[in-house]
Amino acid sequence: MKLSIVYDNEAKEGFKSDWGFSCLIESGDRKLLFDTGASGDILTYNMQQLGIRKEEIEIIALSHEHGDHTGGLDVVLHPGVAVYLPRSFSRRLKKNVAEKAARVVEVSDPKEIFPGVHTTGELGRGIKEQSLVLDAEEGVVVLTGCAHPGLENILEAATVFGELYGVIGGFHGFDKLESLQGLELIMPCHCTVRKKEIWGMYPEKTVRCGAGEVIEL
Numbered sequence: 069m070k071l072s073i074v075y076d077n078e079a080k081e082g083f084k085s086d087w088g089f090s091c092l093i094e095s096g097d098r099k100l101l102f103d104t105g106a107s108g109d110i111l112t113y114n115m116q117q118l119g120i121r122k123e124e125i126e127i128i129a130l131s132h133e134h135g136d137h138t139g140g141l142d143v144v145l146h147p148g149v150a151v152y153l154p155r156s157f158s159r160r161l162k163k164n165v166a167e168k169a170a171r172v173v174e175v176s177d178p179k180e181i182f183p184g185v186h187t188t189g190e191l192g193r194g195i196k197e198q199s200l201v202l203d204a205e206e207g208v209v210v211l212t213g214c215a216h217p218g219l220e221n222i223l224e225a226a227t228v229f230g231e232l233y234g235v236i237g238g239f240h241g242f243d244k245l246e247s248l249q250g251l252e253l254i255m256p257c258h259c260t261v262r263k264k265e266i267w268g269m270y271p272e273k274t275v276r277c278g279a280g281e282v283i284e285l
């Protein structure tokens with residue numbers, strides 16, 4: 069499985085950085101785009117740099133309904149795509165997606181999206197959010213948008229799919245850094261407040277995040 073960071077607060081040379089998050093998952097010939105960043109123009113630019121065409125995207129999964137994760141949605145919707153979104157999303161957004169995509173899948177419970185890729189289901193009481201759980205050889209890797217439900221709660225929910233191996237994405241204000249000890253791969257992206265402390269505590273396990281970064285699981 070291959071992960072390409074398409075949109076992030078940081079960027080590799082040749083890519084644009086902006087507050088927001090988007091990541092492409094490729095497994096065999098299947099492509100899933102997780103979140104769409106804030107700006108359609110920046111999303112399009114970074115996708116071009118990575119050689120991604122929207123028509124190749126079979127599934128779009130949206131973590132939560134904040135503009136820095138859904139803002140670029142319109143530029144990647146196409147008549148062949150299925151969109152997985154938390155059931156709590158607004159009627160307005162669901163209607164927009166239903167008009168432009170092949171299929172809308174409203175998510176509430178944990179389930180498989182396709183072999184090797186699962187959703188935690190909709191978590192959290194305030195801002196509801198789904199995270200993805202990816203099968204890697206060594207265990208499962210959790211992919212978060214902003215981790216509003218609390219990263220520790222998301223990691224806990226992901227354990228139904230296997231032993232935790234890594235975590236990638238926005239961790240927001242998460243500060244129970246010692247609870248990451250058991251993980252082998254930590255890729256703090258986007259809104260993670262304590263990036264520097266994570267690097268300091270786990271220098272050998274932490275991987276740099278930024279638009280244009282590609283990792284193999």
Ligand SMILES: [Zn+2]
Binds near residue numbers: 216
């Ligand atoms: Zn958010």
Ligand SMILES: [Zn+2]
Binds near residue numbers: 134136137214258259
């Ligand atoms: Zn965010």
